[in-house]
């Protein structure tokens with residue numbers, strides 16, 4: 479069985495999680511920017527991960543375009559985000575990113591972190607707009623996520639935990655990919 483973890487990461491959180499998964503599954507680790515369809519031929523399991531940006535999985539469209547030329551591999555996805563893992567996070571992400579219902583796509587959510595200083599200019603501008611939007615609300619009306627977002631501007635937060643990859647490892651193991 480041949481396995482690979484493909485990832486796209488802006489500030490390093492998805493990369494860290496992808497490295498843990500690749501290590502646990504003895505899988506090849508491939509940055510999305512370095513691959514084409516021919517690099518993915520012959521794999522039985524392909525795991526793709528990207529950070530969440532306004533609810534969208536970074537690099538997903540590009541990865542799906544690359545694998546449209548690849549047959550026979552089981553595809554599994556994961557997303558990292560700053561928000562805590564909630565019960566409905568996966569169904570919402572499947573709906574938003576794949577326009578399908580829960581269960582139609584094997585997708586896992588792994589909590590990442592937030593590093594404002596490592597962001598590129600465009601993302602910094604987006605975050606400043608978001609910050610102004612949150613700040614325009616009365617303090618009592620701000621959600622816990624919005625409060626967490628405001629706090630994260632002044633300090634880098636890293637919520638990654640190697641135990642959080644266990645559901646992905648279990649999924650691959652139970653289906654005989656190891």
Ligand SMILES: Cc1cc2nc3c(=O)[nH]c(=O)nc-3n(C[C@H](O)[C@H](O)[C@H](O)COP(=O)(O)O)c2cc1C
Nearest residue numbers: 487488489490491492529530532533559560561590
């Ligand atoms: C512009 C912007 C939008 C974001 N949107 C979300 C979001 O919708 N949900 C979430 O949980 N985290 C969101 N985040 C936080 C990132 O998903 C988080 O930092 C992620 O772990 C980044 O992964 P990466 O460094 O591998 O790209 C956002 C961050 C930025 C800068």
